[in-house]
Amino acid sequence: xxxxxxxxxxxxxxxxxxxxxxxxxxxxxxxxxxxxxxxxxxxxxxxxxxxxxxxxxxxxxxxxxxxxxxxxxxxxxxxxxxxxxxxxxxxxxxxxxxxxxxxxxxxxxxxxxxxxxxxxxxxxxxxxxxxxxxxxxxxxxxxxxxxxxxxxxxxxxxxxxxxxxxxxxxxxxxxxxxxxxxxxxxxxxxxxxxxxxxxxxxxxxxxxxxxxxxxxxxxxxxxxxxxxxxxxxxxxxxxxxxxxxxxxxxxxxxxxxxxxxxxxxxxxxxxxxxxxxxxxxxxxxxxxxxxxxxxxxxxxxxxxxxxxxxxxxxxxxxxxxx
Numbered sequence: 207x208x209x210x211x212x213x214x215x216x217x218x219x220x221x222x223x224x225x226x227x228x229x230x231x232x233x234x235x236x237x238x239x240x241x242x243x244x245x246x247x248x249x250x251x252x253x254x255x256x257x258x259x260x261x262x263x264x265x266x267x268x269x270x271x272x273x274x275x276x277x278x279x280x281x282x283x284x285x286x287x288x289x290x291x292x293x294x295x296x297x298x299x300x301x302x303x304x305x306x307x308x309x310x311x312x313x314x315x316x317x318x319x320x321x322x323x324x325x326x327x328x329x330x331x332x333x334x335x336x337x338x339x340x341x342x343x344x345x346x347x348x349x350x351x352x353x354x355x356x357x358x359x360x361x362x363x364x365x366x367x368x369x370x371x372x373x374x375x376x377x378x379x380x381x382x383x384x385x386x387x388x389x390x391x392x393x394x395x396x397x398x399x400x401x402x403x404x405x406x407x408x409x410x411x412x413x414x415x416x417x418x419x420x421x422x423x424x425x426x427x428x429x430x431x432x433x434x435x436x437x438x439x440x441x442x443x444x445x446x447x448x449x450x451x452x453x454x455x456x457x458x459x460x461x462x463x464x465x466x467x468x469x470x471x472x473x474x475x476x477x478x479x480x481x482x483x484x485x486x487x488x489x490x491x492x493x494x495x496x497x498x499x500x501x502x503x504x505x506x507x508x509x510x511x512x513x514x515x516x517x518x519x520x521x522x523x524x525x526x527x528x
Contacts, residue, residue: 281334
């Protein structure tokens with residue numbers, strides 16, 4: 207994201223050098239500061255590049271102006287390499303300016319690059335990892351415990367009692383899910399307490415909003431577990447299906463690796479996973495003080511996943527024993 211007051215030969219040369227580092231993709235220019243700030247908070251941009259007014263004239267007058275780079279540092283690993291690549295930016299630009307403006311004083315460097323780390327100024331990795339662990343733990347436990355729900359009934363021989371009762375499949379599913387919703391909230395409270403008191407993770411946003419928005423994520427994982435439960439013949443198969451879903455969720459959601467650093471095909475697969483969107487929601491609320499309107503765009507993919515998983519579970523539920 208670039209905020210520039212005027213496009214000149216110098217700013218174009220700087221942006222070209224930034225793009226050539228391979229760490230930056232300049233997808234929009236000439237936006238207002240307010241628009242850039244909003245996109246940084248929503249996670250739509252990783253960096254904001256800001257040029258001051260009369261930037262080129264100040265260079266020509268050897269006033270040593272400062273170009274500001276604002277980085278979304280909620281994930282320090284995602285920004286550290288890119289920021290390091292900017293170290294040689296003034297010298298590369300100086301070569302360009304010396305060729306086109308021979309009378310320019312070659313020393314000192316023509317401008318300064320200032321980097322502001324937003325939302326996590328100290329670059330503490332636990333601020334990013336601990337909130338992400340909440341989503342990882344919920345995904346692992348909730349999918350697994352519900353995946354064995356129906357298969358356990360079948361193996362114990364109690365499935366017949368469910369089948370002869372005058373209840374519909376959707377009622378069985380809801381009955382299996384509701385107890386684990388409370389278990390999920392118990393895990394959330396425990397993780398939030400540990401994050402605040404043990405790891406000193408800042409909680410800048412609304413905890414109430416966290417507790418409300420976490421319900422669709424819990425329900426989506428429980429519904430997926432029920433879906434696996436209706437497909438598996440025994441508990442071992444159900445557990446294998448759960449881990450088959452759990453491992454890609456960790457690798458492709460942006461928890462272990464920076465999401466924008468993954469190949470394009472991996473990002474497409476990652477967008478399907480509810481954990482990907484939950485990580486953006488929880489980190490946005492806790493670290494960026496994001497409100498409902500900011501994180502709402504990450505909520506509807508989770509709701510769609512919930513509806514699909516729940517619908518498949520109901521269709522797969524068998525009203526008679528095979």
